[in-house]
Amino acid sequence: MNNGIAVVLVVEDSPLIRMGAVDLVLSAGYEALEARDADEAILILESRSDIDLVFTDVQMPGTMDGIKLSHYIRERWPPVKLIVASGATILEESNLPMGSRFFSKPYDDHTIKDAMARLLSSEISIGPSEEPFR
Amino acid sequence: MSKTPTVHFEAASTLAVVVSSNEPLLFLSDDQKVIAASASFCRAFEIDPATVPGRRLSELGNGEWAMPKLASLLTATASGSAHIEAYEIELKRPNQKTRQLVVNARTLDDGDIDHIRLLVAVTDVTDARAEARLKDDLVRDKAILLREVQHRVANSLQIIASVLMQSARRVQSEEVRGHLQNAHHRVMSIAALQRQLSTSTGGNVELRTYLTQLCQSLGASMIADPGRVSIQVTVDNSAVEADVSVSLGLIVTELVINALKHAFPDERSGTIVTDYRSSGNDWTLSVACLWGAMHPRRDWGLALSRRLQRT
Numbered sequence: 467m468n469n470g471i472a473v474v475l476v477v478e479d480s481p482l483i484r485m486g487a488v489d490l491v492l493s494a495g496y497e498a499l500e501a502r503d504a505d506e507a508i509l510i511l512e513s514r515s516d517i518d519l520v521f522t523d524v525q526m527p528g529t530m531d532g533i534k535l536s537h538y539i540r541e542r543w544p545p546v547k548l549i550v551a552s553g554a555t556i557l558e559e560s561n562l563p564m565g566s567r568f569f570s571k572p573y574d575d576h577t578i579k580d581a582m583a584r585l586l587s588s589e590i591s592i593g594p595s596e597e598p599f600r
Numbered sequence: 601m602s603k604t605p606t607v608h609f610e611a612a613s614t615l616a617v618v619v620s621s622n623e624p625l626l627f628l629s630d631d632q633k634v635i636a637a638s639a640s641f642c643r644a645f646e647i648d649p650a651t652v653p654g655r656r657l658s659e660l661g662n663g664e665w666a667m668p669k670l671a672s673l674l675t676a677t678a679s680g681s682a683h684i685e686a687y688e689i690e691l692k693r694p695n696q697k698t699r700q701l702v703v704n705a706r707t708l709d710d711g712d713i714d715h716i717r718l719l720v721a722v723t724d725v726t727d728a729r730a731e732a733r734l735k736d737d738l739v740r741d742k743a744i745l746l747r748e749v750q751h752r753v754a755n756s757l758q759i760i761a762s763v764l765m766q767s768a769r770r771v772q773s774e775e776v777r778g779h780l781q782n783a784h785h786r787v788m789s790i791a792a793l794q795r796q797l798s799t800s801t802g803g804n805v806e807l808r809t810y811l812t813q814l815c816q817s818l819g820a821s822m823i824a825d826p827g828r829v830s831i832q833v834t835v836d837n838s839a840v841e842a843d844v845s846v847s848l849g850l851i852v853t854e855l856v857i858n859a860l861k862h863a864f865p866d867e868r869s870g871t872i873v874t875d876y877r878s879s880g881n882d883w884t885l886s887v888a889c890l891w892g893a894m895h896p897r898r899d900w901g902l903a904l905s906r907r908l909q910r911t
Contacts, residue, residue, distance in 0.1 A: 483759055
């Protein structure tokens with residue numbers, strides 16, 4: 467949260483889709499950050515403590531794909547909400563950390579906005595936070 | 601086992617059958633001496649037929665058939681304590697590739713109980729196995745390729761959808777925005793079909809799931825107040841070819857967009873009913889608007905009926 471505005475980190479390797487996703491986040495009234503892959507996303511998450519939600523692709527170059535990244539984030543920054551999108555339709559939410567949402571590509575902007583609003587307004591705690599800044 | 605000093609002669613017919621067997625076949629005495637070997641056996645395992653009769657199995661060729669495992673199985677078969685059915689062994693020969701063999705053995709039942717003899721069929725399955733493995737590999741490669749293609753299609757559709765939505769948000773003109781949003785709906789309609797196809801087997805599209813998903817996605821993006829206007833989908837168990845479903849999907853997209861835009865002016869409430877049913881080659885697709893309780897049911901005049909001519 468930054469000045470009362472939720473901060474969303476978009477992780478997507480395709481520049482065009484990333485631009486679209488950032489635009490979607492901004493049009494929903496949130497602050498948008500962007501990363502090209504999981505490693506960049508982790509660097510950003512380490513550098514600031516105001517990120518509320520990560521919206522990530524699954525298939526990406528680098529050391530982790532979006533599924534591994536989402537588990538890593540849940541492990542290390544438990545309060546951060548997660549939305550995962552992929553071109554593969556077979557993926558089920560059961561492969562993802564509890565409480566995260568999955569959407570297949572192409573996703574509908576309204577559906578994503580709706581999911582973001584729900585996740586960001588939910589007060590469900592996922593576990594004791596170890597992050598002292600939150 | 602009785603040991604008779606007299607020479608035992610096999611029936612000529614038995615020997616003829618063994619020798620001419622198309623499947624590699626051995627005819628053995630109970631002490632595993634070769635009485636006869638089929639020509640196919642000698643050919644398959646490169647053994648000179650002239651050297652075969654009277655020789656021990658373990659002495660055939662260069663001694664490659666001296667396999668303790670095989671010998672003990674044959675002894676057990678001769679004594680009646682075991683059956684060899686499709687037993688797999690490896691034949692190892694110097695400077696040659698190991699061959700995978702399937703062995704079937706049984707005692708010959710010709711009424712002569714004093715002389716136990718064995719019929720041993722040996723099938724070389726090396727090539728068949730390799731072929732099966734190759735086929736498995738090909739099937740796996742195909743599956744990976746298909747997944748990759750589906751993934752790329754989904755990503756490409758995402759790029760188009762994202763660009764259209766970005767433009768729609770930027771543009772000043774209300775009319776142009778409408779066009780861009782409609783284009784976006786059409787892309788999403790194709791995407792819903794793509795998703796449906798990637799999970800279906802055989803390439804036929806189950807219309808109920810497809811049209812329901814399609815209308816849900818249209819409703820999610822176009823209906824501001826779900827309490828006022830809703831979309832209902834009633835479809836029978838029809839499944840159609842992918843090509844046909846593309847057309848049906850686009851028709852439903854256009855009709856539902858039209859209905860959402862024009863059928864509920866002035867905060868009017870109601871339901872859009874998308875209905876599809878077929879019987880034989882005939883099918884009916886209709887998109888109707890049911891206005892709130894104050895109005896009697898009235899079809900909005902958008903019923904399409906077509907006869908599919910299958911040749």
